[in-house]
Amino acid sequence: MKANWYRVMLCCGYNPLTGKTMSRINMHDVNPGGRDTFLQKLGIFRHQFVDQYAPEEEVIDRINAYEPDWLYMNKTELMRLVLYAKRTGKKIFHPKFYDPISEKVTENDRALFIEQLGPGIIDSYGTAETGACMLRLPGKDYYAVHNDSFVVNVIDEDGQLTRQGRVVITPLYKTDLPLINYEVGDRAIMRTWQGVHFITEMEGRLNDYFRYEDGRVTSFFEVTPVIAHCPDILQIRFIQKSWDLIHVQIVRDENAGMTAPQLEEYISGSLNQIFKKPFQFEFEWMKVIPPDPNGKLRMIVCEVA
Template identity: 30%
Template sequence: MLEALQKKLINFLVLKDLIELYNNFPFNAAQVEKIQKKKLARLVKVAYKNPFYRKRFDECGLTPKDIQTPEDLLKLPLLKKAELRDWVKSEYEKNPARFKHWFRDSTSGSTGAPLVTYLSAHDKAYNMAAWIRMGAVQGLNPFFDSTFCLVSPHRLKKQGDSILQKFQLLKRTQVSYLASPEEMVECFNQEKPVFMYANKSQYVQMALYAQKNNVKLSPLKLYASAAETLDKQSRDLIESQFGMNRMYDTYGSTETGALAFELKGKRNQYIICHDTHIVHTLNEEGKSASSGRAVITSLYHYGFPIINYDLGDGLDIFEKDGLKYISKINGRLDDWIKFEDGEKLPFHFFYEVMEKRKEISQFRIIQETYHDVTIILVESKDYNVPHVEVQTKIQEELESLFQKTDINYHFEWRDVIPFDENGKLRMLISKV
């Protein structure tokens, strides 16, 4: 009953959490130490009561009293993505009714193996507030500033204003990221939003279209990039069309939430959200270093605690005034499929096709030439469908989606897809 009510009142919970997080910024070392100590103590107590983590504590001979500082967390083992995926799936299958009033989130699948997570209303509200805070501290008014965003087709909401939106509150326009650049730009200029957020690839698509066709984009007060590493070339192009010194890059993931962000106009200095997360970087020997693998602990996920989560990214860290900052995010570049006629498409198009295939647990796309694409697949243990049947369905959908008749699709089935040297597993690789 309480969970059902909390879910209905999610916007009020978000507002409450946003006020708290907004007032925590800007950070200072003394304040951060106090906040982290309090939240960490609560987190480990919650985790210790969870069978999954209790086993980890017991195997290391630890109790909550042994985890009092961020450094103490490294006494516990790392949490791998596959472990998190299996744990969440197992708990859901044991008792689906328990999660009836929880929020279901899923990663984009850019690693080739989407991860489904469930968040209580408390966890979801804090998660949403943390993302909103990144813009709010830079002048965004989340209630009155209209938002434009590019989302997965299955997440599109019915395009009709709510009562609040009719009074110009929480105005939001959503467009499918599978729409053509022309459609994206036309809708964008028609709506004239104040704020926008999207992946780098989507910004690039719109910017290239605007540049090529001499279309002037409606001015934005602020806009945010997410999910993909923002390289200099792409950033320069985006800012040339959408406006200089109004863009900020964000860093995070579906499972961990909002981790860090830039201030608009200030490149290569990501402010870590110290009041919501603890970030470690470990070298190949598993020791703390200024450059290494990102290991994340969320200070607010209580439904499925995220402790020492191996995110798979590489980070370069520096310290200033007693606080950690990120100077560089490594290993998050996603390739595009490139066609001979000059057209380019990001990984989302393949994701929309592969997400429907429950017979597949993991996949990778490799464009060998303009006319040859290799699709590597890992069979799901829960399904037993002939490979030829799966391949035929995939090829038919891709041909329908791309409208290209000169591409040869080559399928390979494997037991596992190995990680790249940087620790990531890119879903899409183009050798063209």
Template identity: 25%
Template sequence: MRLFDFSLKLNGFEINKAKIALEKIQSLQKDGFNDYLNTTRQEILAFHLQNNSFYNAIFNEADVNNWESVPVMTKQHLQQPLEHRLSNAYRANTVYVNKTSGSSGDPFIFAKDKWCHALTWAEIMNRFSWYDLDFNTSKQARFYGIPLDKKGYYKERLKDWFSNRYRFSVFDLSDVAFEKVLAKFKSTHFDYINGYTSPIVQFAKFLKRKGVVLKTVCPSLKVCIVTSEMLFDEDKILLETQLGIPIVNEYGASELDLIAFQNPKDEWQINSETLFVEILDGEDNVLPYGKEGRIVITSLYNKAHPFIRYDIGDVGILDKKSTIQKPILKKLIGRTNDIASLPSGKTATGLTFYYITKCVIEDDGNVAEFVIEQLSLDTFKIKYVSKDELSANKKESIGKAMIQYLEPGISIIFERLPKLDRSKSGKLKQFTSLIK
């Protein structure tokens, strides 16, 4: 029995019809696809203008025939009760309801109608099939958070059973915990790994210390798919080496869909079937391919809740070789709210600090993981987990790197901790600005 498909149908998601609909979209030729995109985005805009009082009240100046006149939505627009945002004829008990992780600093509850959510799953299953993975038959090793309350815990475990996956908690990254993880891989025919980047990287570091390549003890493994957190080039090399399998990068948002997925040609291919992705400048103008800007996304099928020209809070670049039918995400730079303001008035993405520091303190394997907090314009705190205290030379090197890449006058505070705090979902936020 195809348990995963069955569980979706049981919850009212018509996955078989969604797969057929997706195949029809993917079979369109260039002109047919352009017509499909223009028609579909006009239809979803017209629907919400006519059937969603929340959207109409704020964005009524949107012109169905002039897409670039459509105002940009932000997460701040959505900071109100869900029942105020649902379209006519939709109720919370008849749609898929979930909550964003809050990693952007603006968590909110959202909804998708059941057809939209079925298409989301069809899209995800299609992308995973690029690597010969079938959610009904392929065994997943899952590195995700799990609720610690009894009801939430067992609910997730039941979902894992239906989804043919085994979940490893990301809240304990000790060697003792990883020994148990390794033992499970030795005794289970896992087909793939899926989960948050940082705990999988920590597991790979553990394997390196043990002198173990995971593929040798679990030969059935085909691929590792990382998501939700930044994947740096050095970490990707580490994962490829210690896991012994290809590493695939996924980019998605729970309120939308799978946004981009690394294809077998090593391109970060954007989902153009159920989403419309644009890169905009600070004045909401569409930027050409190759230019850096805000990632703004339209959900083409969600009738229960509008996500139209929705600023997801990320910054990225579309590759110059992109087309309307096959957009390629060249680079995901980081979140717009992860911007550090410097004493000179200059700004830098928070991941700049993370990357500079990472290059300096992770070269000898002493530091397991770390995060950076901005306390004031000129003061940053580095919280880290390590076997030994950072040496004076290491701290001095970090200070010099900050000056070289950014500017003088920056103070660094170091705080060594036994472990780092993670969000309730299990994600690790690499950079946080505490400046209001």
């Protein structure tokens, strides 16, 4: 696990030998928060853990006191901190690199992270089965694959390469044959430039679809432009309650150019132009959208069929 993360760090230009890392506590860490090892006391492989479930003020104070070069937490956990900082004006130390992990980072998320944490955002992608296999570096609009260790393909229902489809990951570092292809339900968009394939968009498997009575669906990719082109939206979650009703949880920028009623009209009008049939909308305005029980945040939750 740590070796995989060190690979990501090195690809970004971070040196884990001399840098300072801070991360959330997770079940893979042995004695998190315990005393430094002998090497860490010498300034090598320094790593501190922060309780991601502590109050926002406390977590930010820990980050500011340690001043990490690399910070990584689940996206929802990090989003909780930047929303608090934006709401209260509290400053957060800007790490050289930070990685909101385990969930899709939307363009709205990215803009807010950069505003509150600086330009060093890293967007890594992987699975529990394979580890991180590709990453999006600061300032880039595509993911770079660790192509000496993985092959990542985007395929259609017939198993053929396609511009938009299912993600299949093949680790190359395993010496046993046959090679194993991992498909966990994520989807991606790919473009080709000068004969080289680039993955530009990822859709995590946690996102559901908007569903219709006749069996058709509308995907996350189809509605993303509506949200991405509206910087007044800081967080949003769609909960489809019935075949005709969508409940929208939303966090609005306090300095937004649009009022709440204008945003409601923009979202409902824009989405109904995309949907295959019109929906009714109800809006719940919030300061922070709470994560799901697994600690992650789905943008689309379908509660029908």
